[in-house]
Amino acid sequence: MLRKTVDPFTCLKETIQILARPGALLVTMGKREVPNVMAIGWGSVGIVWGKPVFVVLVRPSRYSFTLLKERGQFTVNLPSPELSEVVAYCGSVSGREHDKFRETRLTPEAAETVAVPVIEECRLTYECQVIATVDLLPEGLAPEVKSACYARGDFHRVYYGEILRVTADPDFLSGMAR
Amino acid sequence: MLRKTVDPFTCLKETIQILARPGALLVTMGKREVPNVMAIGWGSVGIVWGKPVFVVLVRPSRYSFTLLKERGQFTVNLPSPELSEVVAYCGSVSGREHDKFRETRLTPEAAETVAVPVIEECRLTYECQVIATVDLLPEGLAPEVKSACYARGDFHRVYYGEILRVTADPDFLSGMAR
Numbered sequence: 001m002l003r004k005t006v007d008p009f010t011c012l013k014e015t016i017q018i019l020a021r022p023g024a025l026l027v028t029m030g031k032r033e034v035p036n037v038m039a040i041g042w043g044s045v046g047i048v049w050g051k052p053v054f055v056v057l058v059r060p061s062r063y064s065f066t067l068l069k070e071r072g073q074f075t076v077n078l079p080s081p082e083l084s085e086v087v088a089y090c091g092s093v094s095g096r097e098h099d100k101f102r103e104t105r106l107t108p109e110a111a112e113t114v115a116v117p118v119i120e121e122c123r124l125t126y127e128c129q130v131i132a133t134v135d136l137l138p139e140g141l142a143p144e145v146k147s148a149c150y151a152r153g154d155f156h157r158v159y160y161g162e163i164l165r166v167t168a169d170p171d172f173l174s175g176m177a178r
Numbered sequence: 179m180l181r182k183t184v185d186p187f188t189c190l191k192e193t194i195q196i197l198a199r200p201g202a203l204l205v206t207m208g209k210r211e212v213p214n215v216m217a218i219g220w221g222s223v224g225i226v227w228g229k230p231v232f233v234v235l236v237r238p239s240r241y242s243f244t245l246l247k248e249r250g251q252f253t254v255n256l257p258s259p260e261l262s263e264v265v266a267y268c269g270s271v272s273g274r275e276h277d278k279f280r281e282t283r284l285t286p287e288a289a290e291t292v293a294v295p296v297i298e299e300c301r302l303t304y305e306c307q308v309i310a311t312v313d314l315l316p317e318g319l320a321p322e323v324k325s326a327c328y329a330r331g332d333f334h335r336v337y338y339g340e341i342l343r344v345t346a347d348p349d350f351l352s353g354m355a356r
Binding site for chain 2: 049
């Protein structure tokens with residue numbers, strides 16, 4: 001699939017819609033140079049410090065957390081609906097025990113601005129450099145958020161990724177006009 | 179202007195574009211029940227904890243910070259291009275010394291889901307309830323972010339506002355189809 005580079009905010013609505021269902025794929029890669037892929041359903045996109053940012057949340061227990069510590073870069077990849085089972089699988093096992101790229105037959109493709117790859121099979125990709133992190137603390141959370149999402153602690157770290165490049169499948173872009 | 183209620187993510191791209199230029203208007207209101215308006219150029223929109231969120235950043239030195247502490251609600255209001263001077267004025271003086279609604283002749287209009295008003299003259303409004311806050315810390319920031327934006331400290335508090343209602347001017351919505 002030959003994607004083309006587009007403006008960071010071209011597909012904002014579609015990004016949030018896919019994030020909600022079936023989810024997006026967060027790719028990270030540590031010192032070992034083996035990329036890992038994790039399913040995410042939460043995140044936000046906007047402008048902070050005058051820069052376009054993709055903000056993702058990762059819990060300390062996750063393998064991606066370790067990899068993000070080793071290399072502060074990530075890519076967010078938006079799958080087509082046909083990949084929803086792959087997304088579900090990526091959300092069900094840990095990269096500590098599984099080479100999810102191999103198992104799902106997703107293809108890592110070299111990104112242009114970061115060392116972490118994007119996913120060839122995805123229709124929209126964000127290449128991001130972490131420029132800030134902040135850890136959520138229990139005292140900052142509404143009681144209903146705390147009880148629904150943090151019964152076992154493991155409070156998320158928030159990663160602000162400066163969006164350095166976005167690529168989109170031309171078919172996806174033309175479908176947006178509908 | 180009679181706005182209609184729309185889906186939280188209907189005008190995402192337009193929201194980020196207006197946030198970038200000329201900026202959006204953040205309305206808060208403390209115990210004194212006098213609304214204040216502040217110009218913002220940074221923020222993000224997405225899904226966190228399964229909820230639609232508008233994330234804004236406010237420095238502790240700001241009057242809006244005090245008001246947000248008193249009442250954890252805010253509205254984000256997207257102005258038309260004709261209001262860009264008003265946005266600039268709202269960004270240049272403090273609500274501690276100025277009643278910016280009166281001075282700018284902006285009209286506070288009752289919101290439906292929060293006690294804080296929206297702005298009648300704005301074409302798109304987000305009504306938000308704060309469900310989480312987290313304070314940025316110097317150790318979490320890239321050196322270039324720290325030097326560019328925090329030379330005098332005053333690190334932002336990040337407010338996650340659950341989006342409870344979005345209203346849009348029908349003319350603005352039809353203009354989006356272009």
